[in-house]
Amino acid sequence: MPSGRPETPPSVSDLKDEGSPGAKHPGEVNDIPDATPPSTPPSPPEGNKAQKILLLVSVFLCMFLVSLDRTIISTAIPAISNEFNSLNDVGWYGSAYLLTSCAFQLLFGKIYTVFPTRPALLASVFLFEAGSAICGAAPSSVAFTVGRAICGIGAAGLFAGTIVCIVYIVPLHQRPKIQGAFGALFGIASIVGPLIGGAFTSNITWRWCFYINLPIGGVAMVVIALFLEAPPRDDAKLPLGKKILKLDLLGTSLLVPGVVCLLLALQWGGPTYPWNDGRIIAMLTLAGVLLIGYAVVQATLTSTATIPPRLVKQRSVISALWATICINSGNYIFIYFLPIWFQAIQHATPVSSGIRLLPVMLSTVLGSILGGFLNAKLGYYTPLAIFGSCLASIGAGLLTTIHVAAPASHWIGYQVVYGLGLGTCFQAPNLAVQTALPQADVPMGIALVFFGQLVGSTVFVSVGQNVFSNQLVKRLAGFPGFDVGLVTEGGATALVEALPEGVRAAAVVEYNEALRQVFLVGLIVTCLAVLGTVTLEWLSVKKPQAEKLGELEKGVDGKGAGEQGAEEKGAEEKGAEEKGAEEKGVEGKGAEGKGIEEKDGEKKGKK
Template sequence: MIASDNAPADVVYPKGMKFAILMISLYISMFLVALDKLIISTAIPAITNDFHAASDLGWYGTAYLLTNCAFLLVFGKLYTILDIKTTFMTAMVLFEIGSAICGAAPNSIAFIIGRAVAGLGGAGTQSGILVIIVYAVPLEKRPQYQGLFGAVFGIASAIGPVIGGVFTTHVTWRWCFYINLPLGAVVLTFVFLFLQVPRQSTEKTGLMYKLQQLNLLGLVALIPGVVCLCLALQWGGFEYSWNNGRIIALLVVAFTLLIAFVLVQIWKPEQATVPPHIFAKRSIFGGFWVSFCIGAHQTLLIYFLPVWFQVINGDSAMDSGIHLLAMVLALVVGSIISGVLTSRIGYYMPFLIAGICISSIGAGLFTILGTSASEGQWIGYQIVYGFGLGACSQAPNMAAQTVLPRNQVSIGASLVIFAQTLSGAIFVSVGTNVLDGELAKRLSAFSSVTPKQIESAGLTGLLKTIPEKFHKETLTAYNDSLHVCFRVALIMACLAILGALAMEWASVKKEVVETTKESDNEAGEKSVA
């Protein structure tokens, strides 16, 4: 691995107004992708009413997740063999097309197709943002701008349900998707005008060579494998029981295909979607694990804290979203401070380790939330957790940008996003099944409510099915059951430290020079050895 204190000679970083406009475009695109994941949550009841298709409700989120998760690693590879600007703009156009289809959908099927197309475009947009910043900002200055991406993502995630509720109530749910069109058009225009990246070494090669580099055999295993896994996680415990033949078959097929994908990567490393020598780097596999753990505990708390607010505090869905703002604001502050200080001292590892420790403390505090917790308690706990999360969440991305040459950053960045997205899908399912199981067990002590009745009543409608004299006991049972979910989040937050300890203390003040395929292979052999 060759390092240099200076930026590569073929990179001319934008300056002044050109730089500002390009960065604003990237922040807008990150905002739109993050917003699209959660803005639908408060609009779903109105959508199902309009389409008279309550049975399709689960597909509205699943369709986006399937294509988004399945194609993240594919786009990571595409950015190494195709023109970066064209690939990003194509992904953004797909995201826009998907949004337009959703907004204009005449029926549920068309809406689901639109969500799938938007998920595909979102996958390419997410990974593309992290590739473009490599060509927009020198490495030593990148952490402070990278920190703002974390802040933008946090803000969009928090206000998404609120914006969705406002559109649905005062205009129409279709504007949850139409909002992407004018903002996306602005991004496409500015990227087209102001983004300049060096030509890829593979751009002048023939179509057959590019197809070989895309590793079609690996993709045949990867894409259906991820789809089967996501379907099993979305359906297990909801549509079907975990011991249902469909779920078992999906899991068996998923793991078989994903193992086959790994074997193909080892068999043909020179064409691998995820070259083994990249994943073998300490900072990459360590960062992958950190991102997986962050995705797990972040998802559990963002998903189940609103449940606590609605059930225990008696908040409306809108108020429960607003009450998460303390966490979001702390996350924004943590992201910005860690980014600025990383650029100053040159190392992201101190903030990664500190952030993991602080977020673990915050996650632990949620496990002692009582049914009569004060406003100061749940705000304070969120501030601790949010600040720690913000301080550590961007470090895995920075690690990929620091230890990999520019022509391989897209693969490392896609791995980080893939880990976080996949763990989010896994732990929503884990948390929901844990909550249902724990709640049924605790309620059985004083009520005859069955797990089936809990499921049909919904998480926040359960009190209506239980006699009023047992409401206090029910709230206590609910609170204790949510504590188990929060303990799972605490465990995952603590386990993130294992990945951090495996990572290198690399300096952002030294940029890795782009390497040829031959030197990549040599580096891979040394890394594995």
Template sequence: MREDSQQPHFVKPDSTACEADRPAADRSSDSNGEESEWVEGITLVMVITGITLVVFLMLLDMSIVSTAIPTITSQFHSLDDVAWYGSAYTISSAALQPLTGKFYTYFSSKWTCLAFFGVFEIGSLLCGVATSSKMLIVGRAVAGMGSSGMLNGALNILAGAVPIQKRPAMIGVIMGVGQLGLVGGPLVGGAFTTYSTWRWCFYMNLPIGGVVAALLLFTHMPDQKPKPPVRHVLQSLLLKNFDLLGFIIFAPASIMLLLALQYGGNGYAWNSAIVIGLFCGSAATFVVFALWERHMGAEAMIPGHLVRDRIVLSSSLLAMSIFGFTMTLSYYLPIYFQAVRGKSALVSGVDLLPNILCQLVMAVVSGVLTSKLGYYLPWGVLGAILDAIGNGLLSTLSVDTSIPTWAGYEALVGFGRGAISQVKPMIAIQNNVTNTDVSTAMALMACAQTFGGAIFLAVAEVIFAQALKANIPRYAPSVEAATVIAAGATGFRDVVSAQELPGVLVAYAKSVGEVFYLSAALSVVQFGFAWGVGWRSVKKKGEKEAEV
């Protein structure tokens, strides 16, 4: 039934019927049995390469700065801003993520994705040329705004480019390479910081962005369904269908919560009017947001029927807890290696390899076995157990912990993280919700994931800062805690005498250990939510779709 086309790489559709409401297995043809337009040949290679680089850069940018942070804090004297270097990126991304689904519904997937990617590149440039900690934080926030639509864009472009039967393999390639960016970011960042400058952690996005633009800009990519004219969208749909008021309420509620966590104990007492006001303002605004979303119904930025779905909610909260401890681990293990063990940024990245390699190996093994056995829930439970044990052991790290010991702890966490990787919540959602709700449910999960990274990284900073203030007087009573904190994670050795240094190192090790209490607690939370993703087999669904 495939018709000939004047363009050899595409198959032309004869119908513009919306495919979103039909089962995924039926989306390759319209109601008359006529096939949709798919990308083939070298054009498909260009599209897949381009969107894979987009996802790779998005995930790389989340973790590449982690091993550079100790050097950045020393240069800008900004140890109190550690959480902001990660949270500014993730909170701006999380605040926009639910809204990006609306953009991809009404605008061209290609041009929308390129627009978000352009904002990401501008943010990267601002970070690279930053002259102060505040400028770096602003750049990270701009990059986060751009990143909010990058993963959604990649998946939407893929859905319009290839039929459902080919998508699983393509998604595997895209997410596999993307995960390399997330787990390999600390190593790359450490290399740049040691042999060049931390600024290349952000500059590198610019030439790779040029490659992405060359691959996607002049490549034709069909949408899943015809989109209305832009003028029509702006005139009649923007205010009604985009739920902009919901976004306007949601964004400040999120920012107020993060500010309260950032300021509490750092410049303001927890019982100060500013901190209490921020907490109360955030809570009240979230209540208003919930009431507004209920009023909007199906047009809401976060539809209520998905929030009430047990599997969607469990998968989203599972992704939130996973990403929360992952971000905490990637930021505070380098601080341990550089501050306590006195290693360079590059070596501290190398020291993360036991975690990185074990995570990759376990992710592949669990993915293959899930495909063969069909069930993903056991891997979630196993991963949570391994994570809880591993993070609990990491909390015991000391000044003289041996290499085999800390490498074994890292490996244990890596195996757990690989088993319960974010693919498991993604599979659970795709295997249980209707086809019309998949994209919205995935956006909700992605929002929860990045929001968890932002919030729990801020909580980790609060724990670390308070622990340092308590432990330095305990283990190095003659040292001024404020002086050590102001000097940064690698600069404090220059302001502390040789006689006082051992006590300060013990204080740093103890403080990092207390952060891993949070990671262990999040792992226990993962164990609970893992049971909520449902005991269903992906094989049964695949076999049923194959029979259609």
């Protein structure tokens, strides 16, 4: 029944809600409220500039520690294994960290969408610090491995948490510069990590490679606890039990063991056990069953899914995931096998081979910084993503041409071309996720991108290792004195040195050809990254949040911005028509009432 006064016209946000997939339309019952994203929080508030700088520094420190932790251990491993007499456990020092960081990455993405950002980020820092303390004080190899596993869990939370923190601190149009600095941070950590680890191991003790994390992480925790302010969530008042139920416990119970089985099979297959070994086959089979079960859970239980279907239906998310898997897979292949080329082909020492890798490291840092500033200037990340992936592909192609007598100008120049391309496009997937998704879905999107980075690089390093081993066996089988066992058990130079001196020169040529086949794998996956970058949507990072509502909705239901705008315009016109009809009805009713009163007055006068 009309109230007698015109209704307030719907706001733009109301129209947005009506056009969203989760809105209830006449005759439609929405019984899965959690299948739609929560409302988009507002843009970062204008707060105290000093507080923001402190927060940014703390977030950068957290990410630097995580990046450093992945490389600082490389030069400390000999001293650690000597102290614990644990040469057979060396592989687990890296694998334990990698397994847990991969397995828990998506879970932390879900945690950041359900729980407040500050306690979730603090818990991640605490886990990383606790793992570092255990590693530093470890009395045995087993305790050290447990500490590395805990560090990996904390790192999984920090990967996603630091980017989520930046989303709340930095406006979208300023994030390309910050993302560029993040990429540079990874490169710098890769350069200084082994140097710091070697300095601690030689001059103090290897334990300080992990103790160094404690004071820095402690300061970061204090700053985050005092100054990080994140917008409240729609479900902030939900009881703890209901929040835990939203964490997709069933999916996580399938994903974690599935990822662990897959990574263990890839780590052990070839070097440790033959690929036809029953243990490898069993782990691969179990991984396949568990991961298929996880996919079924995500598709059916959409209200609590870790990866909601709406996320994988968004074009930019799929393109970003594809690009980041390919970019990082190619990068790890070259970073892993170029030092082997320097040592086996050019007879460089391990330290010298690390120094010869500086061109790609430094050019990646430079490309990342330049890419951040250019993305901010252009307002679009897609052009540089395409340019960077194409340039990296050219550099990767050049690296596949190196030969035994390649001069320094070649392998330095090729690394620079590859590194500049890599740095330019390295952060584009993260920016794409932040720009294309509603802010409430950004944590899950970021976690998905990091998950792709970790799993992709692990898979393709294993692929490269198996290609390398098979090529060596194939090419050196006819040489006198060749022993297949040296391929899996010998060092980078032991295989060639074990052959008679008269055939070593020819063996080095074949060794070089085997490495070129591995570099060809890196070239292929780097070229495939172009497919991801060219299909990224052209979304602006300069538009204010309010102007991006149509584009953000596209990340949810796949509609184009123009189509969404047309719907909003139609809704506005419809609302205006309804308002006019109501006002007309009110006026008509008023006129009708007035006419009746006048008629009654005339009758009364006649009487």
